[in-house]
Amino acid sequence: MSAAPGDGEFTPDWLELREGADAASRSTELLEPLRAALPPRTADGALVVADLGCGTGSMGRWLAPLLSGAQHWVLFDRDPGLLARARDGLPARSADGKPVTAETRPAELTRLEGADLSGAALVTASALLDLLTAEECARLARACAAADRPALLTLSVDGRVELDPPHPLDRPFADAFNAHQRRPVAGRRLLGPGAPAAAAAAFDGLGARVRERPSPWRLGADDSALAAEWLRGRVAAAVEQRPALSSAAAGYLDQRLEQCAAGRLRALVGHRDLLALPRPAP
Numbered sequence: 001m002s003a004a005p006g007d008g009e010f011t012p013d014w015l016e017l018r019e020g021a022d023a024a025s026r027s028t029e030l031l032e033p034l035r036a037a038l039p040p041r042t043a044d045g046a047l048v049v050a051d052l053g054c055g056t057g058s059m060g061r062w063l064a065p066l067l068s069g070a071q072h073w074v075l076f077d078r079d080p081g082l083l084a085r086a087r088d089g090l091p092a093r094s095a096d097g098k099p100v101t102a103e104t105r106p107a108e109l110t111r112l113e114g115a116d117l118s119g120a121a122l123v124t125a126s127a128l129l130d131l132l133t134a135e136e137c138a139r140l141a142r143a144c145a146a147a148d149r150p151a152l153l154t155l156s157v158d159g160r161v162e163l164d165p166p167h168p169l170d171r172p173f174a175d176a177f178n179a180h181q182r183r184p185v186a187g188r189r190l191l192g193p194g195a196p197a198a199a200a201a202a203f204d205g206l207g208a209r210v211r212e213r214p215s216p217w218r219l220g221a222d223d224s225a226l227a228a229e230w231l232r233g234r235v236a237a238a239v240e241q242r243p244a245l246s247s248a249a250a251g252y253l254d255q256r257l258e259q260c261a262a263g264r265l266r267a268l269v270g271h272r273d274l275l276a277l278p279r280p281a282p
Contacts, residue, residue: 012056012085017226019058022126026154027213027273031066037150037277038067039121046070046101050120052109052128052140053077057086059126059154060102064091070098074120076107110136110188114146123151127271129195130157130181133188137195141202144276151203151276155215157181159193160270165259169252176238176245183241196272207279215273221263228260230269 041047047069051059054075064071071094075086083104090102107116110132117123123144129137144151159178163170181192191198196212203210219227235253239246259265 012082014229015056015058015082017229019056019061021217021219021223021226022058022155023062025215025217025271026062026126027215028066029213030152030211030273030275033211033277034122034150034152034275035067039149041069041121044070046072046099047122048120049073049122049124050117051075051086052112052123052125053131054086055082055126057089059124060086060090060100063124063152064100065093065095068094068096068098070094071100073100073102075102075104076109076112076116077104078106078108080104080106109140112140112143114143117143117147117149120147121149123147123149125151125153127155127157129153129199129274130190130192132191132195134191134194134198136188137191137198138202141199141206141208141276145203145206145208145278148278150278151208152273153199153276154273155271156195156199156274157193158196158214158270158272160216160268162268163256164266165264167252167255169248172242172245173235173238173249173252176242177234180237180241196274199274199276203274203276208276209279211275211277213273215271217267217269217271219265219267219269224260224263227265227267228257230267231256231260 038047049071051073054077060073073090075083077083087102087104091100094100161174178193182190200210200212231253235249239249256265
């Protein structure tokens with residue numbers, strides 16, 4: 001589950017556009033402690049992975065080939081079309097050539113319970129936490145704790161953005177965008193850039209061992225299509241949040257898009273990855 005900046009829609013085009021940057025950004029440093037925490041399996045037993053808010057399946061395409069052994073992915077999302085894409089796009093083989101299979105489960109993740117994760121040996125999500133409220137994030141942590149399994153939650157925005165070359169309007173648009181990410185939506189106040197800290201606190205409060213790593217997008221000349229779409233959504237969201245910026249928005253966006261098209265714009269977009277490991281047995 002991951003939205004284009006400001007539009008609130010999980011469109012396949014946006015998810016596919018960002019997949020390469022997501023894969024390059026996720027922290028591989030968390031993989032070794034994750035592998036060590038996975039429960040032992042029998043020779044013919046598959047690792048069951050619950051992928052929350054799977055979107056088009058980018059998490060499975062990234063992670064399944066990095067883990068050994070047979071795997072069975074249970075894909076959760078509320079969009080049937082995205083579920084079908086994720087199921088059909090999952091790799092057929094794991095790191096050591098064992099089969100990878102999948103099933104889909106339509107679900108509203110804001111009401112996830114521990115029973116929904118029954119049987120899973122690993123819980124994953126990508127670009128999900130910032131779209132939740134504080135209570136929904138706490139509920140997710142409780143569900144993972146109840147399942148007593150590791151959770152790898154990647155690519156939560158942290159509000160940090162660095163653009164090169166800089167522009168005097170970068171800060172006003174950044175402040176407005178971050179406020180937009182924290183806005184109330186249908187009575188739900190989203191975590192936005194506060195998600196990494198909220199998730200870490202929620203898991204830590206339940207006794208989990210929490211490890212975090214930065215996982216920023218680093219966009220350059222080869223990422224111009226993604227950077228341009230990200231810029232459009234970012235500026236639109238900022239103006240929606242603070243209409244006073246509308247008079248400057250067109251000129252600012254045009255200049256940034258020109259730099260992007262010419263390969264002269266560099267962007268660091270901050271994200272964080274979190275690995276929550278079950279509390280040690282007494």
